[in-house]
Amino acid sequence: xxxxxxxxxxxxxxxxxxxxxxxxxxxxxxxxxxxxxxxxxxxxxxxxxxxxxxxxxxxxxxxxxxxxxxxxxxxxxxxxxxxxxxxxxxxxxxxxxxxxxxxxxxxxxxxxxxxxxxxxxxxxxxxxxxxxxxxxxxxxxxxxxxxxxxxxxxxxxxxxxxxxxxxxxxxxxxxxxxxxxxxxxxxxxxxxxxxxxxxxxxxxxxxxxxxxxxxxxxxxxxxxxxxxxxxxxxxxxxxxxxxxxxxxxxxxxxxxxxxxxxxxxxxxxxxxxxxxxxxxxxxxxxxx
Amino acid sequence: xxxxxxxxxxxxxxxxxxxxxxxxxxxxxxxxxxxxxxxxxxxxxxxxxxxxxxxxxxxxxxxxxxxxxxxxxxxxxxxxxxxxxxxxxxxxxxxxxxxxxxxxxxxxxxxxxxxxxxxxxxxxxxxxxxxxxxxxxxxxxxxxxxxxxxxxxxxx
Amino acid sequence: xxxxxxxxxxxxxxxxxxxxxxxxxxxxxxxxxxxxxxxxxxxxxxxxxxxxxxxxxxxxxxxxxxxxxxxxxxxxxxxxxxxxxxxxxxxxxxxxxxxxxxxxxxxxxxxxxxx
Amino acid sequence: xxxxxxxxxxxxxxxxxxxxxxxxxxxxxxxxxxxxxxxxxxxxxxxxxxxxxxxxxxxxxxxxxxxxxxxxxxxxxxxxxxxxxxxxxxxxxxxxxxxxxxxxxxxxxxxxxxxxxxxxxxxxxxxxxxxxxxxxxxxxxxxxxxxxxxxxxxxxxxxxxxxxxxxxxxxxxxxxxxxxxxxxxxxxxxxxxxxxxxxxx
Numbered sequence: 001x002x003x004x005x006x007x008x009x010x011x012x013x014x015x016x017x018x019x020x021x022x023x024x025x026x027x028x029x030x031x032x033x034x035x036x037x038x039x040x041x042x043x044x045x046x047x048x049x050x051x052x053x054x055x056x057x058x059x060x061x062x063x064x065x066x067x068x069x070x071x072x073x074x075x076x077x078x079x080x081x082x083x084x085x086x087x088x089x090x091x092x093x094x095x096x097x098x099x100x101x102x103x104x105x106x107x108x109x110x111x112x113x114x115x116x117x118x119x120x121x122x123x124x125x126x127x128x129x130x131x132x133x134x135x136x137x138x139x140x141x142x143x144x145x146x147x148x149x150x151x152x153x154x155x156x157x158x159x160x161x162x163x164x165x166x167x168x169x170x171x172x173x174x175x176x177x178x179x180x181x182x183x184x185x186x187x188x189x190x191x192x193x194x195x196x197x198x199x200x201x202x203x204x205x206x207x208x209x210x211x212x213x214x215x216x217x218x219x220x221x222x223x224x225x226x227x228x229x230x231x232x233x234x235x236x237x238x239x240x241x242x243x244x245x246x247x248x249x250x251x252x253x254x255x256x257x258x259x260x261x262x263x264x265x266x267x268x269x270x271x272x273x274x275x276x277x278x279x280x281x282x283x284x285x286x287x288x
Numbered sequence: 289x290x291x292x293x294x295x296x297x298x299x300x301x302x303x304x305x306x307x308x309x310x311x312x313x314x315x316x317x318x319x320x321x322x323x324x325x326x327x328x329x330x331x332x333x334x335x336x337x338x339x340x341x342x343x344x345x346x347x348x349x350x351x352x353x354x355x356x357x358x359x360x361x362x363x364x365x366x367x368x369x370x371x372x373x374x375x376x377x378x379x380x381x382x383x384x385x386x387x388x389x390x391x392x393x394x395x396x397x398x399x400x401x402x403x404x405x406x407x408x409x410x411x412x413x414x415x416x417x418x419x420x421x422x423x424x425x426x427x428x429x430x431x432x433x434x435x436x437x438x439x440x441x442x443x444x
Numbered sequence: 445x446x447x448x449x450x451x452x453x454x455x456x457x458x459x460x461x462x463x464x465x466x467x468x469x470x471x472x473x474x475x476x477x478x479x480x481x482x483x484x485x486x487x488x489x490x491x492x493x494x495x496x497x498x499x500x501x502x503x504x505x506x507x508x509x510x511x512x513x514x515x516x517x518x519x520x521x522x523x524x525x526x527x528x529x530x531x532x533x534x535x536x537x538x539x540x541x542x543x544x545x546x547x548x549x550x551x552x553x554x555x556x557x558x559x
Numbered sequence: 560x561x562x563x564x565x566x567x568x569x570x571x572x573x574x575x576x577x578x579x580x581x582x583x584x585x586x587x588x589x590x591x592x593x594x595x596x597x598x599x600x601x602x603x604x605x606x607x608x609x610x611x612x613x614x615x616x617x618x619x620x621x622x623x624x625x626x627x628x629x630x631x632x633x634x635x636x637x638x639x640x641x642x643x644x645x646x647x648x649x650x651x652x653x654x655x656x657x658x659x660x661x662x663x664x665x666x667x668x669x670x671x672x673x674x675x676x677x678x679x680x681x682x683x684x685x686x687x688x689x690x691x692x693x694x695x696x697x698x699x700x701x702x703x704x705x706x707x708x709x710x711x712x713x714x715x716x717x718x719x720x721x722x723x724x725x726x727x728x729x730x731x732x733x734x735x736x737x738x739x740x741x742x743x744x745x746x747x748x749x750x751x752x753x754x755x756x757x758x759x760x
Binding site: 318319320321322323334336337340341344348351423425426427433437439442 | 563565615746750752753
């Protein structure tokens with residue numbers, strides 16, 4: 001749904017296409033999960049404002065959301081040329097390098113970003129993860145932790161390296177419930193942001209943010225339907241698609257969703273949802 | 289936020305209709321074609337012209353209905369390539385207004401119709417009767433009028 | 445007047461706990477044919493459920509899961525199930541205690557007969 | 560129905576140019592459109608036939624600027640003049656705040672002028688409008704034509720202006736009289752929104 005902010009920003013941009021209001025619009029669209037639209041807005045803005053590091057930073061962040069890591073890397077490298085020491089770019093490059101297995105470079109970028117923003121807990125957590133991964137590299141393959149769920153069922157057979165910006169305990173919140181099976185659980189807040197869990201493809205792309213943004217819309221829609229149908233609050237949504245079965249339930253202010261390959265019986269997916277709900281509620285109550 | 293209301297009571301029902309019905313733009317107009325209020329994404333729409341045309345379309349289809357069916361047609365729905373419009377009379381005490389709604393694939397005709405019913409009920413309940421109101425202009429407004437017109441016509 | 449869906453709907457409405465069933469246009473949310481118990485607001489259910497189904501469809505496609513088949517929403521006061529084919533959605537409204545397993549099978553079977 | 564928004568201090572009024580077919584209603588709007596600077600006018604919409612005869616209406620929104628602190632906008636409409644568009648004329652007339660009756664000064668058009676004036680009154684009555692209360696101006700157009708083809712203003716007044724409303728001689732194609740007509744109807748319409756009016760609104 002188009003929010004009032006996005007409407008207002010679109011109109012402001014239309015009124016003055018040479019302004020930099022596209023930065024806010026692109027960011028708002030990205031946050032709302034309208035990644036392709038955000039990308040178009042940002043790249044058009046880039047044509048007019050190619051010397052502004054903020055624009056390259058925005059394009060990079062959107063490129064990450066689109067899974068276009070090569071573009072993201074180019075853009076953040078440009079940011080560092082235009083604004084040496086830009087901590088957002090260092091952080092982004094740190095994650096990208098980590099995701100691409102360049103652990104030493106990742107550690108370097110994240111370390112530099114942490115120096116610039118010492119209070120940033122996500123950075124220190126990420127740096128810990130990178131350092132742990134560097135330590136892992138020195139272990140035997142069978143000693144390394146296995147990774148999370150691939151995004152598409154076609155890729156379910158090949159586990160991938162975990163990659164996410166969340167603290168490690170949030171990312172692995174549902175590991176116990178899900179076990180080793182190719183299943184995923186995500187806790188999404190009211191704005192569609194991932195709070196816990198992850199959703200990683202075989203090639204290492206974390207699609208949790210995309211999935212969260214997309215499916216949180218279903219929950220909004222369900223709330224509206226319930227309001228008008230007088231069926232009380234919604235408790236659960238289950239749907240089967242060609243490749244997966246998905247179950248969702250309200251959890252706190254947000255929504256919890258579980259996805260499993262279509263081969264997993266629907267009843268079992270529901271059971272997974274219940275268990276994941278328990279886990280998520282306890283986690284939320286613990287104030288983590 | 290893009291909300292323009294000529295009459296403040298329009299604001300709340302229009303906003304609810306746009307939000308619930310997921311429509312892009314809703315305009316409530318007088319059957320003469322004057323805008324009473326609008327809510328939504330109006331950037332690409334010349335609202336005043338849209339209202340003139342909407343009022344004309346609503347009026348002519350009502351007449352067509354009378355001619356063919358002995359009573360006015362109600363709502364109209366037009367489907368474009370990416371946008372659709374819904375145009376329908378909104379009954380109020382002693383007359384009717386017209387609602388023009390523009391929507392895309394985020395909504396549907398069914399949803400628009402559903403929330404239009406609620407919209408009509410709300411508007412009927414809260415629309416005030418037409419009144420003369422307080423004088424708006426000063427007694428000597430002609431001076432400003434003449435000056436403005438002269439400037440407009442390059443006669444100043 | 446009978447539609448191509450009348451027989452299917454008559455069979456579905458006979459299931460215990462089912463209070464309404466209808467065939468709805470997926471994109472416009474308008475009822476094509478329905479069989480409803482008194483008190484069920486068919487057009488509201490149709491519009492809102494088709495919208496939900498479409499939203500799930502889009503989210504599912506965007507997430508790489510492909511097209512949605514069966515969809516179920518469980519609420520405090522009942523359930524709404526939907527399954528689509530050829531731009532049409534078969535929608536069922538039921539009480540909370542309905543045997544959804546049977547309903548799902550019957551809906552998927554019924555979809556096979558859709559033109 | 561003048562629309563007055565006290566919160567945003569905006570006034571919007573609807574003026575309808577009425578009259579028989581080919582009397583110059585659309586020409587009035589074209590002339591105004593050509594004179595008014597771009598920032599003070601909207602898009603002119605003409606729902607016309609292939610031969611440029613008005614089929615439904617012409618529409619031109621103009622911005623009269625700020626008057627007594629109110630941003631004042633007029634929406635100018637024309638009606639199709641041909642007799643068989645009676646229903647359409649009635650629809651366009653709905654909610655009008657003022658009427659400009661554009662008469663064709665040609666002698667052979669007298670009957671059409673009278674018939675159109677009667678049609679106007681009938682349509683106003685249809686909307687329960689007290690004709691005496693409706694701001695109105697008459698414009699005798701085509702006064703630039705050779706004298707043997709046209710009637711004089713006093714002659715036309717005798718036949719058409721029985722309410723003794725303000726009237727103007729005009730040549731809408733070239734401009735004379737268009738501005739004066741618009742100014743007069745504007746003044747009458749806005750006077751209803753001022754304290755000097757006997758009935759505000």
